Amino acid sequence: xxxxxxxxxxxxxxxxxxxxxxxxxxxxxxxxxxxxxxxxxxxxxxxxxxxxxxxxxxxxxxxxxxxxxxxxxxxxxxxxxxxxxxxxxxxxxxxxxxxxxxxxxxxxxxx
Amino acid sequence: xxxxxxxxxxxxxxxxxxxxxxxxxxxxxxxxxxxxxxxxxxxxxxxxxxxxxxxxxxxxxxxxxxxxxxxxxxxxxxxxxxxxxxxxxxxxxxxxxxxxxxxxxxxxxxxxxx
Numbered sequence: 731x732x733x734x735x736x737x738x739x740x741x742x743x744x745x746x747x748x749x750x751x752x753x754x755x756x757x758x759x760x761x762x763x764x765x766x767x768x769x770x771x772x773x774x775x776x777x778x779x780x781x782x783x784x785x786x787x788x789x790x791x792x793x794x795x796x797x798x799x800x801x802x803x804x805x806x807x808x809x810x811x812x813x814x815x816x817x818x819x820x821x822x823x824x825x826x827x828x829x830x831x832x833x834x835x836x837x838x839x840x841x
Numbered sequence: 842x843x844x845x846x847x848x849x850x851x852x853x854x855x856x857x858x859x860x861x862x863x864x865x866x867x868x869x870x871x872x873x874x875x876x877x878x879x880x881x882x883x884x885x886x887x888x889x890x891x892x893x894x895x896x897x898x899x900x901x902x903x904x905x906x907x908x909x910x911x912x913x914x915x916x917x918x919x920x921x922x923x924x925x926x927x928x929x930x931x932x933x934x935x936x937x938x939x940x941x942x943x944x945x946x947x948x949x950x951x952x953x954x955x
Binding site: 761763765770771772773774775778780818820822828829830831832833834 | 897945946
């Protein structure tokens with residue numbers, strides 16, 4: 731079965747710094763989703779990537795999909811306290827739902 | 842517009858009791874999913890409904906778990922004879938259709954089995 735590994739598991743950065751979170755799949759990626767979760771809340775959809783080399787941005791968050799490496803990266807520029815939370819990547823299994831998720835990366839942003 | 846809603850938001854129950862968790866998907870979404878998030882674990886798929894097709898129950902951990910979706914809208918996840926290991930956050934998601942459509946999640950139900 732497909733497995734997604736996220737790195738790092740947790741990250742503490744100073745406000746204003748850039749950071750990158752990686753999501754690596756054990757199998758071919760057909761669709762890669764990034765979500766953010768805050769304590770006590772559900773998952774907030776950030777971005778979906780489907781094509782190799784695809785790159786999407788939303789405010790200060792950019793995600794890329796490298797099909798050959800079976801990997802996606804999420805980059806946050808000039809981090810803010812509002813970026814704190816758990817970032818989860820999810821992938822389509824052979825183009826069919828449901829999604830398989832990584833265990834998440836816990837991001838803390840300190841002033 | 843309204844997102845996915847779940848109720849209750851929190852549920853505390855005693856071991857051995859049955860519980861029902863409810864999910865109201867986004868209006869017009871034909872696909873509905875249940876996931877479970879346990880402490881220290883990632884999101885685990887439980888069951889998936891798509892339109893009038895037979896549900897994909899491949900993720901249900903035991904026969905104590907069941908779910909139904911009435912009228913293609915609201916879904917109820919039932920856990921019978923709850924065990925302490927059932928304690929988790931149960932998340933519901935819906936999407937416009939099945940494959941390759943973004944799943945939108947509800948806030949979850951936090952279940953604690955004492």
